[in-house]
Amino acid sequence: MITDSEFQRIVSYMHKNYGIDLSQKRVLVGGRLENYLARNGYASCAEYMAKVENNPGGAEATDIVNALTTNHTYFMRESEHFDFMQKTALPWAKARAAATKDLRIWCGASSTGEEPYTLAMVLMDYFGLEHSSWDTKVLATDISTRVLEHAARGIYLKEDIDPLPSKWKQRYFKQISAEEYQAKDVLKNELIFRQFNLMNPLPFRKKFHIVFLRNVMIYFPNETKHQLVQRIYDCMEPGGYLFIGTTESLDRHKINFQYVQPSIYRKQEG
Numbered sequence: 001m002i003t004d005s006e007f008q009r010i011v012s013y014m015h016k017n018y019g020i021d022l023s024q025k026r027v028l029v030g031g032r033l034e035n036y037l038a039r040n041g042y043a044s045c046a047e048y049m050a051k052v053e054n055n056p057g058g059a060e061a062t063d064i065v066n067a068l069t070t071n072h073t074y075f076m077r078e079s080e081h082f083d084f085m086q087k088t089a090l091p092w093a094k095a096r097a098a099a100t101k102d103l104r105i106w107c108g109a110s111s112t113g114e115e116p117y118t119l120a121m122v123l124m125d126y127f128g129l130e131h132s133s134w135d136t137k138v139l140a141t142d143i144s145t146r147v148l149e150h151a152a153r154g155i156y157l158k159e160d161i162d163p164l165p166s167k168w169k170q171r172y173f174k175q176i177s178a179e180e181y182q183a184k185d186v187l188k189n190e191l192i193f194r195q196f197n198l199m200n201p202l203p204f205r206k207k208f209h210i211v212f213l214r215n216v217m218i219y220f221p222n223e224t225k226h227q228l229v230q231r232i233y234d235c236m237e238p239g240g241y242l243f244i245g246t247t248e249s250l251d252r253h254k255i256n257f258q259y260v261q262p263s264i265y266r267k268q269e270g
């Protein structure tokens, strides 16, 4: 059983290192960590937390992120964003990148891959026959190595891929068992998966045309969220589009982005 002071230690570690506010998640933290500690033979939570804190790159630090992040996602989630991509964001981005044919899209909390794979299919659909002459690879990042491994394998249950149009299922997935489908290489090759902590300085050399940052800032305190959005603004092309979760909101006085419609923002066009 995790004590109050152990819980506070975990809350402060997760907030300091990953921006995640777990202060109201006592049951979730207890449930997930108590299981983990028992399975891995720790005598106490303090013994485990000492290992986590003293070795930031170690297995224990990786495990606590894998255990305490919430990774719920699904194909075609908030599909109005993909309609907006087709109709508005991609025509703009295609015109903007016409000289280089280098379209840069970042999915900043990609979880188990459903979101960036959906984006890649939207892109291939939009570009059609022209696609082979463009670089439209989607950078998909997350802090959890567990979900990134899942995403890179690209294996999903039959019911997971159900929301996809049938032509996409046929074109981009192969059945590998009675219940499972796997993304084909033609789709996998459109993604680059990397571990990245959104609290770290953004290391990108080139600016993005489109950023998806959906359903992750709900875990961050308000101040952290607005600071992150400002940093993202700086790594976007003028005119670039930012998508956040449809149940999320930003304080317009605290950001430079222009409001386009609920959950869609745009950097001032240069």
Ligand SMILES: C[S@@+](CC[C@H](N)C(=O)[O-])C[C@H]1O[C@@H](n2cnc3c(N)ncnc32)[C@H](O)[C@@H]1O
Binding pocket: 018, 019, 020, 069, 070, 071, 072, 073, 074, 077, 108, 109, 110, 111, 112, 115, 141, 142, 143, 144, 147, 196, 197, 198, 199, 213, 214, 215, 216, 219, 245
């Ligand atoms: C609920 S999922 C959202 C997935 C997807 N964007 C969607 O909308 O369906 C939130 C993801 O954010 C990731 N995450 C949380 N804190 C993070 C951080 N500091 N840096 C990067 N990813 C983080 C979690 O690991 C999790 O996979």
